[in-house]
Structures are given as C-alpha cells and as structure tokens.
Amino acid sequence: MSTAFDPRVREVAEPRTVRLFDMVDDLAPRLDMGAGPLGRRVFFGATGGRFEGPRLRGEVLPSGGDWALFRSDGSMALDVRLTLRTHDGELLHMTYNGRLITPPGARADVADLARRHLVDPARYYFRTNPLFETGSTRYAWLNDIVCxxxxxxxxxxxxxxxxxxx
Incomplete structure (x- = not known):
C-alpha cells in the first residue's frame, strides 16, 4: 500500500476475529408498517431462541426485535435490539445494525416464507455489527468489544x- 497521499497513514494489522457464539432468533409474523419516505418499515418481533459459544451461552428472550427497512433497491437495513439471558441468569442487551442484500435472482426465493430457509446463504449477503451492554460484572468484558x-x-x-x- 502506498502512503504517498498522506504521510500520517501507516501499515496496521488487518482485523482478526474469534467466534463468540452462534445464535438462533425465532421471529413472530411480520408487522408491515407500510411504505414511508425511506422505504417499507417492517417489524420482526423476537419470540425466543438460543445462543451458545466458547465463553457464554443462554437464551434469547421474547422481547425486542428488528425494525427493518426494505429500501427501494431491494435491500434490507436492519435495526435490532434483543435481550439475552445467559445460562447463569445474567442479562445482556444486544444491538446491531446491518444489511441483508438479496440479488434480483434470489429475491423471489427469499420472499417465499415457506421456503426461504432453504435458500443457500451464499446467494445473499447478510452481515451485522453486534454490540453489547450489561451491568453484570461477570460479563462486563462484553461492554468493551465490537463484533x-x-x-x-x-x-x-x-x-x-x-x-x-x-
């Protein structure tokens, strides 16, 4: 990489990751709020679920959800807030934004509520950026990480x- 455009630019390490957990979030039927100036707003309420990883595990509580925005270009902007309860009873507030980008050739399959789970995830782009907040001393380290x-x-x-x- 050339830093000729600005001498303050330096080489830094590329981001690395380590798995925190896998999570399944069960959703209630969508509530379509209709088309607004930014797109079609749809609420997907969380009804429960589970998460498990090397350092923590527990359940997704039936509260919160995704205030999704379906944009005119066919993509979906996520705005999610969830409450997690760890296996040892601690509460975690999890928030994330993200994008679900479905190419035109996969949109009909992803829109089919009866079969969408059968669509190969390689056919769409679904990425988020979770952050956590907790008052738990045991899980306070989550307050200071980005995922x-x-x-x-x-x-x-x-x-x-x-x-x-x-």
Missing part, C-alpha cells in the same frame, strides 16, 4: 455466527 456477524435464514427466524473483532 461482526454473518446471518442466514432458518425455519421460523434467523441465525447468526457472531465473532469478536480482536
């Missing part, structure tokens, strides 16, 4: 592989 996640559609909801950026 990335790859999402995919599953029967009854969505799933994610959440990785911590190192």
């Amino acid at each position: 990335v996640a790859t999402g995919y559609l599953v029967e009854g909801g969505v799933a994610y592989r959440v990785s911590q950026l190192l």
Whole structure:
C-alpha cells in the first residue's frame, strides 16, 4: 500500500476475529408498517431462541426485535435490539445494525416464507455489527468489544455466527 497521499497513514494489522457464539432468533409474523419516505418499515418481533459459544451461552428472550427497512433497491437495513439471558441468569442487551442484500435472482426465493430457509446463504449477503451492554460484572468484558456477524435464514427466524473483532 502506498502512503504517498498522506504521510500520517501507516501499515496496521488487518482485523482478526474469534467466534463468540452462534445464535438462533425465532421471529413472530411480520408487522408491515407500510411504505414511508425511506422505504417499507417492517417489524420482526423476537419470540425466543438460543445462543451458545466458547465463553457464554443462554437464551434469547421474547422481547425486542428488528425494525427493518426494505429500501427501494431491494435491500434490507436492519435495526435490532434483543435481550439475552445467559445460562447463569445474567442479562445482556444486544444491538446491531446491518444489511441483508438479496440479488434480483434470489429475491423471489427469499420472499417465499415457506421456503426461504432453504435458500443457500451464499446467494445473499447478510452481515451485522453486534454490540453489547450489561451491568453484570461477570460479563462486563462484553461492554468493551465490537463484533461482526454473518446471518442466514432458518425455519421460523434467523441465525447468526457472531465473532469478536480482536
């Protein structure tokens, strides 16, 4: 990489990740709020689910959800807020934004609620950036990390592989 454009630019390490957990988020039927000035707003309520990884595991509580925006270009902007309860009873607030980009050739398959979970995740781009907040001393380390996640559609909801950026 050339730094000739600005001498303050330096070589730094590329981001690395480590798996934090896998999560399945079960969703209620969508609530379509209609088309607005930014696109079609749809709410997907969380009804439960599970998460598990090397350092923590537990359940997705039936609260929160995704205030998704379907844009005119066919993409979906995510705005998610969830409450997680760890196996030992601690509460975690998880938020993330992201994008679900479905190419035109896959849109009909992804829109089919009965079969969408059968669509190969390689046919769409589904990425998020989870952050956490907790008052738990045991899990306070989550307050100071940034994550990335790859999402995919599953029967009854969505799933994610959440990785911590190192």
